[in-house]
Amino acid sequence: MSKAITSQNTDYSKWYNDIVINANLADHSAVRGCMVIKPYGYAIWEKMQQTLDKMFKETGHVNAYFPLFVPKSLFEAEEKNAEGFAKECAIVTHYRLKTNPNEKGKLMVDPEAKLEEELIVRPTSEAIIWNTYKGWIQSYRDLPILVNQWANVVRWEMRTRLFLRTAEFLWQEGHTAHATKEEAIIETKKMLDVYANFVENWMAMPVVKGVKSANERFAGAEDTYTIEAMMQDGKALQAGTSHFLGQNFAKAFDVKFLTKENNLELVWATSWGVSTRLMGALIMSHSDDKGLVIPPKLAPIQVVIVPIHKGAEGLTKISNIVLPLKEKLEQKNITVKFDDDDAQRPGWKFAEYELKGVPVRIAIGERDLANGTVEIARRDELTKEIVSINELDIYIENLLINIQQNLLEKAKKRMTHFTTKVDSYQDFKKTLDEKGGFVLAHWDGTSETEEKIKEETKATIRCIPLNNTPEKGLCVYSGKESTQRVLFARAY
RNA sequence: CGGGGUGUAGCGUAGCCCGGUAUCGCGCCACAUUUGGGAUGUGGAGGUCGUCAGUUCGAAUCUGGCCACCCCGACCA
Known part of the structure; x- marks a missing residue:
């Protein structure tokens, strides 16, 4: 905790x-x-x-x-x-330090070592x-x-x-x-x-x-x-x-x-x-309140396997099942970590790997050994299910693809939810304050209007979307004619 | 860079007002019992109180400078 x-x-x-x-x-x-x-x-x-x-x-x-x-x-x-x-x-102005005569053990910029021409540390190249x-x-x-x-x-x-x-x-x-x-x-x-x-x-x-x-x-x-x-x-x-x-x-x-x-x-x-x-x-x-959520394609660890065992013999029995499974998964280019560290208990590990956003967790204990199953937990939905250990590699492979898709789907839904068309400045401000997200609004194309809107609402034009369909309208701020909507938002 | 806040063991904190070298929890180490959602017991280690200076017999505590972080503003990928 x-x-x-x-x-x-x-x-x-x-x-x-x-x-x-x-x-x-x-x-x-x-x-x-x-x-x-x-x-x-x-x-x-x-x-x-x-x-x-x-x-x-x-x-x-x-x-x-x-x-x-x-x-x-x-x-x-x-x-x-x-x-x-x-x-x-x-900006780099000097190229040398020297010992400070007034303070033992300290260094100072050597005034003799001033550069003829200053060097800028690149902000871009x-x-x-x-x-x-x-x-x-x-x-x-x-x-x-x-x-x-x-x-x-x-x-x-x-x-x-x-x-x-x-x-x-x-x-x-x-x-x-x-x-x-x-x-x-x-x-x-x-x-x-x-x-x-x-x-x-x-x-x-x-x-x-x-x-x-x-x-x-x-x-x-x-x-x-x-x-x-x-x-x-x-x-x-x-x-x-x-x-x-x-x-x-x-x-x-x-x-x-x-x-x-x-x-x-x-x-x-x-x-x-x-x-x-x-x-x-x-x-x-x-990510969510439990921690990071990483899409499988970018996860340093895609699958973590947590053994649940009593004593050293218990772990050996589980390892005998897990190690070949790990190898099978690795053959499919899946990155697997078998966490057999005995210093932490399973519950602690569950929480830890959720915090770190590992997409899939496999838990395997005595009960599973008896039944030929494992418990699979997916990080994106926080759901668990019992799955047969047979052809588990194929199951996991598909699950990772599924999680990747699910995360994109969820994010797409969010973007749709957070995209609002508005036609008045009042709605524009209301949407930003109460809902947030992208606001699609008509703009007269002038910098002055853009700046005023930024000043008053903190929203900036994020972009003029490439797939925009032309649409006649009136600028939400100035009321002047506009040919298309642009994307406004408060931004990081 | 301006306004506000914070800094005490790896982390979170008490103590600060009213000066006398420091509290508690988590974590860490050892052993035992444990292991299906952040284990329990016993014993133990760990702190120049952000940093530098000042006041004082004595500073975590009072004063000043500096550093870092957090929140709000201006700037920005």
Whole structure:
């Protein structure tokens, strides 16, 4: 009972924090705003990485690595991008410490060791990468460049939350260079689809694909595409973005290529990324008051087997049944843990693996040995049933698929529930306050209206959905004419 | 970065107002009995009271700086 989790209804933020800490995903560190990702949390991230990395490779991308530091002069080259990130940059100004003559055993910054030019710790890598691409690209034959990097970045946030917003975070950033605008736009949308596919089919979260409004657009982009997810508390979360960067960075870094026709032209660019923030999304999508719920495809442990026995001989009898079963499951690429640790009793283990979100639990005791059965508990529905041990591997295999689907179905229902069409500003505010979720409303297309709405309701335009059907209407705020509804929500 | 709150053993806490080196529960270690939903008994280990300085004969307790976390605002993936 030492690991009590605050219930979602009592305090959603506290619940979220309790899950992260108690399920051993991450911890606060000694560094302000930075977290320690613990082995169990990192194992989930690694599964995400592996899956995404494979998807990137399948779409023709290769990995590379660029420096953590960006010289200030490069950083400021693309003006809008630089301005957008200026307020949250960490800056290296010195390169050496020395012993403090006034305080024994202490170090101080050596004033002699000031850098000629400050180095910016990357908040994103467009600048350093496009400076590099300049040297890589001369002819249309050098294009496209389809590079991804797995890296850490630093954004000095005012307020941080584990996984959702930390000063340093892990992500991948794809940076591509193309000969034509069309090709770059196709790439931007393709990678958005990759993200949507991953989030829906691995994380079991439905998303709305869309384009950001000018206000919410990535600094330096022509267009920002996004996938927006809906959390259990009715708040939206941007799960991934893909940017069509136009020729902005090519201009800033003078990256030109010769076409087949021998004309010198500017290169077209995209960039796209998802981060450890996905961990936060995963938690807030499926988990409950008993702890974490992980979709089978991302679970570091998919099946845990808990023996219930009396004495050492009892355990041996059970192990004789369990070990071959474990092997059979592993042959089907199912990750199994047989927890035969005698220090904890079964009830404790049940609670522990529920807290950690293991999708399937198999309990096996004397009674089962006699009957040729096991008890199967599924984490998503918290139900239990007695199942014959014969062909259990096939049963489990199907159960995992079933749980994966069930989680997605539940999340889809939630998104449907949390999507409301409104036609007046009064309903708009009422829906946000009483129900939350996405609000589909007409908008006149101006930044001023968007800002006013944000000021008054804290809701932002999450995106203009890609699958929008045109529909004539009047802006809920200004009453001006509008051609389509856009997606508003309060967001993380 | 502004307003409010918190920091005592791995975790949760009492003590603080009214200064005299610390309470309880969980966890941990040993042994025994246990094992189908977070076991029980007995014995034991563990604390420079966030940190640095000040006041004092003496500081968890009073004062100040710093650090971290939580809540609310501005910023943001």
